[in-house]
Amino acid sequence: MSGGEQQLSGGGQQASGPARQIPVVVLAGFLGVGKTTLLNHLLRGSGGTRVGVVVNDFGAIEIDAMSVSGQVGSTVSLGNGCLCCAVDGSELDAYLEKLTHPSVGLDVIVIEASGLAEPQELVRMLLASENPYAVYGGLVEVVDAAEFEATRERHPELERHLALADLIVLNKVDRINAEALGRLRDAIAGAGATAAVVEASYGRIDPELLFERRPSTERIGQLSFDDVREEVGADGEDGEGWEQGGHEGHEGHESRGGHGAGHEGHLHAAYETVSFEARTPMSPRRLLDFLDARPQGLYRIKGFIDFGDHDRRNRYALHAVGRFLRFTPEPWGPGQERCTQLVLIGAGVDTAALTAGLERCRDDVPQDVRPEAMWGVLRFVRQDGSEEAELVPEAGQAVDAADGVDELGESFELDELDELDEPESD
Ligand SMILES: Nc1nc2c(ncn2[C@@H]2O[C@H](COP(=O)(O)OP(=O)(O)OP(=O)(O)O)[C@@H](O)[C@H]2O)c(=O)[nH]1
Incomplete structure (x- = not known):
């Protein structure tokens, strides 16, 4: 694994006190590259660090939220749609406001973007956020080592995503041989990526690449978002959009083709x-x-x-x-x-x-x-x-x-x- 010593910008606990800023890490990557798998690995290896998770599913049934909740009990989901389409960032800001509330006591927030999200939009929104408690913690771009070439052929914009990344995870290296791995590394470098590149199977990267771990003795238990809802949502508004896995009554299909003005160039538009x-x-x-x-x-x-x-x-x-x-x-x-x-x-x-x-x-x-x-x-x-x-x-x-x-x-x-x-x- 290379780049093991590096950590994303803003990672780790900041000095305690009213101005404590919580790093917000964006976990992106094309459909099926292994983002949820990596996220679950991070949650398991987080020690006493309190990790907040925002999952942005694409589809009416929130499979990712359910998959993550299998590890942490419950999670926050932005529901059907693409986070990058909250163009003014107000929805994201509202969630961050809740999650960064000092009473919640989080150390780091990870946003798992839908596999069709545009990472630059998310990064832009986070950088533009006026939330004094949140600080952009970097973009982790996960790549499926076995599918990279085929995906890039269909979606040349993936190169742009790689160039934006602060950490690139070549996941699923178990599916390719050393020769193919060499070619993949050359292709990533040729795409103009300057970020650290780490190889992983099943998303098993060192969590310290993203955040400093607290000793597990400090662990209070993974955050339950029911607690957050109780603590932050007492005003009654905050329940909306806070989802637990297990939706009822969704059956049908949704086309993303006419997904609203301004998103024609986005991956999900197709x-x-x-x-x-x-x-x-x-x-x-x-x-x-x-x-x-x-x-x-x-x-x-x-x-x-x-x-x-x-x-x-x-x-x-x-x-x-x-x-x-x-x-x-x-x-x-x-x-x-x-x-x-x-x-x-x-x-x-x-x-x-x-x-x-x-x-x-x-x-x-x-x-x-x-x-x-x-x-x-x-x-x-x-x-x-x-x-x-x-x-x-x-x-x-x-x-x-x-x-x-x-x-x-x-x-x-x-x-x-x-x-x-x-x-x-x-
Ligand atoms: N062989 C192999 N399979 C993996 C690896 N990482 C993840 N997978 C499998 O790949 C599939 C997709 O993994 P997910 O973590 O759901 O992928 P995702 O990026 O969250 O998917 P979307 O949310 O649809 O974009 C699952 O079957 C995983 O078990 C890996 O390193 N090697």
């Missing part, structure tokens, strides 16, 4: 989102068929799947980035409502057809609860330490949930996996 929610379980086989046939332009899928009787214990986190696909079983929480929630993001995709395709995956009357029905899904699950081996559960048994998303290795591509016998179609 993308469309489908948000899908179902309370009937999904058929594993039909869902795999759907994923196998997903259109080229459908770049990102994320969310959680309920496979009903196929696995009563676990929901399955689903991540697809380009042709890369992974399922991660996670135990249902006590009393957690069984449902499927997915966000699909793509360019030039037929959103109505995608919604209809997902609708067809509903398992209204489960036909096939034999263990083989899950084999297709389990091929895309990998447990810590396993090589390419598929996980095949005992008859009627669920696979044990892995310890965490970032404990899993790379998964397989659908079209590489035709060898196993397929169970009969359900």
